[in-house]
Amino acid sequence: MRLCTLCQKERAVLKRPKTGQQICRNCFYAVFETEVHNTIQENELFKRGDKVAIAASGGKDSTVLAHVMTTLNERYGYGLDLFLLSVDEGITGYRDDSLETVKRNEQQYKIPLKIVSYEELYGWSMDAIVKEIGMKNNCTFCGVFRRQALDRGAALLQVDHIVTGHNADDIAETVLMNILRGDFSRLQRCTAIRTATNETIPRSKPFKYTYEKEIVMYAYFKKLDYFSTECIYSPNAYRGYARAFLKDLESIRPSAIMDIIHSGEAWESKIEVKVNTPVDGRVIVGSCERCGYMSSNKLCKACVLLEGLNKGLPKLAIGNSTKYKREQDKRDASARARVCDPATPSGRSPS
Amino acid sequence: MGLTIHLQFSGGMELLFNNEKEKTVTLPDTFTPALATLKDLLPWMRDNLLSERAELFMQGDTVRPGILVLINDADWELEGELEYVLKDDDTIVFISTLHGG
Numbered sequence: 001m002r003l004c005t006l007c008q009k010e011r012a013v014l015k016r017p018k019t020g021q022q023i024c025r026n027c028f029y030a031v032f033e034t035e036v037h038n039t040i041q042e043n044e045l046f047k048r049g050d051k052v053a054i055a056a057s058g059g060k061d062s063t064v065l066a067h068v069m070t071t072l073n074e075r076y077g078y079g080l081d082l083f084l085l086s087v088d089e090g091i092t093g094y095r096d097d098s099l100e101t102v103k104r105n106e107q108q109y110k111i112p113l114k115i116v117s118y119e120e121l122y123g124w125s126m127d128a129i130v131k132e133i134g135m136k137n138n139c140t141f142c143g144v145f146r147r148q149a150l151d152r153g154a155a156l157l158q159v160d161h162i163v164t165g166h167n168a169d170d171i172a173e174t175v176l177m178n179i180l181r182g183d184f185s186r187l188q189r190c191t192a193i194r195t196a197t198n199e200t201i202p203r204s205k206p207f208k209y210t211y212e213k214e215i216v217m218y219a220y221f222k223k224l225d226y227f228s229t230e231c232i233y234s235p236n237a238y239r240g241y242a243r244a245f246l247k248d249l250e251s252i253r254p255s256a257i258m259d260i261i262h263s264g265e266a267w268e269s270k271i272e273v274k275v276n277t278p279v280d281g282r283v284i285v286g287s288c289e290r291c292g293y294m295s296s297n298k299l300c301k302a303c304v305l306l307e308g309l310n311k312g313l314p315k316l317a318i319g320n321s322t323k324y325k326r327e328q329d330k331r332d333a334s335a336r337a338r339v340c341d342p343a344t345p346s347g348r349s350p351s
Numbered sequence: 352m353g354l355t356i357h358l359q360f361s362g363g364m365e366l367l368f369n370n371e372k373e374k375t376v377t378l379p380d381t382f383t384p385a386l387a388t389l390k391d392l393l394p395w396m397r398d399n400l401l402s403e404r405a406e407l408f409m410q411g412d413t414v415r416p417g418i419l420v421l422i423n424d425a426d427w428e429l430e431g432e433l434e435y436v437l438k439d440d441d442t443i444v445f446i447s448t449l450h451g452g
């Protein structure tokens with residue numbers, strides 16, 4: 001039996017990817033929770049009395065986040081008013097089980113839950129969108145709508161802050177993806193632990209330095225109730241390769257995760273992008289003239305997508321615009337200017 | 352008498368194994384007690400238990416990176432990984448970290 005290198009008493013049950021230390025269950029809980037607490041303190045993520053929404057999907061990361069936030073809030077007296085916030089995309093059989101998990105989490109952690117649906121926010125469920133446009137480009141819709149749904153749900157709850165369960169592996173993966181796409185403005189932003197502009201509710205990632213392995217081990221040892229599935233509408237091959245590549249690297253050298261995050265951070269400090277200066281030739285601050293959401297164009301991405309959907313032209317905002325512009329011209333000559341930013345990866349499509 | 356091993360699947364891993372979260376198996380006589388290792392068990396599981404997509408379970412002679420393995424509730428990295436010698440009544444847990452959360 002290997003003994004824990006920290007307490008020298010108990011059986012070691014985990015080799016930490018970050019440090020290589022072999023530690024027992026209780027020492028693991030202690031270091032895991034303390035590191036997240038330190039991350040929160042050092043980055044001054046919250047103020048006493050803040051109303052904080054935990055973005056909850058029922059998956060491992062957000063379930064562990066809800067557990068740890070509740071624990072730390074009590075242990076250290078943060079004085080936070082915590083909520084669970086879930087988005088129901090309206091995908092039959094996908095969210096049903098995960099929403100059940102979130103509802104159980106509400107009971108287990110005794111923090112109130114708010115579920116916002118695409119249907120009530122946009123008038124369209126994902127199932128209805130897929131029915132309209134087919135399987136090919138629906139991730140564009142899901143991504144754009146999901147990002148806004150959290151903000152809109154948070155605004156509804158009047159929260160001061162949103163926390164998400166993004167972990168170190170997720171952030172390293174996003175750094176890689178942005179490099180692979182040549183998207184340097186996102187590369188600079190994606191490692192930030194906290195994002196805040198005047199227009200949106202601040203968001204942060206308390207698990208920025210937490211390895212996925214430890215999150216899963218924590219959930220396993222604590223027997224936390226979570227749900228896992230692949231989104232049935234997301235056959236995103238490119239990201240899949242990036243993730244597999246990252247996991248291969250990690251299996252050879254676990255520090256690869258932190259090294260990639262540090263590389264991303266180095267970019268962040270190298271090129272300064274200030275608010276109100278053009279990024280990719282566009283000014284980033286502004287708001288959608290239809291719904292008021294932050295947008296660099298007249299209409300935000302969700303409203304562009306919705307306009308297309310409601311007109312029966314859902315591909316308007318997704319594909320190579322020329323063909324659709326022509327179709328659009330025929331139907332509505334005046335609305336032709338409304339094409340989405342072709343430089344934005346989420347608006348890009350291989351078709 | 353063959354070795355009896357308790358297998359558990361979670362985190363989405365069960366989707367590859369007939370959606371079963373737990374399974375107790377008795378290994379055939381080709382598994383010699385005190386000699387057979389995890390390196391022998393993995394391909395046997397692939398050939399006898401896996402219901403779909405072997406490439407999501409194994410890569411080369413080991414599990415696909417991103418799958419966590421626990422032997423009797425300890426990280427397999429502390430137990431010798433593939434070289435771990437199977438014992439009767441062992442519990443081996445496979446957890447996928449590659450599924451959505």
Ligand SMILES: [Zn+2]
Nearest residue numbers: 004007024027
């Ligand atoms: Zn210990």
Ligand SMILES: [Zn+2]
Nearest residue numbers: 288291300303
């Ligand atoms: Zn809008």
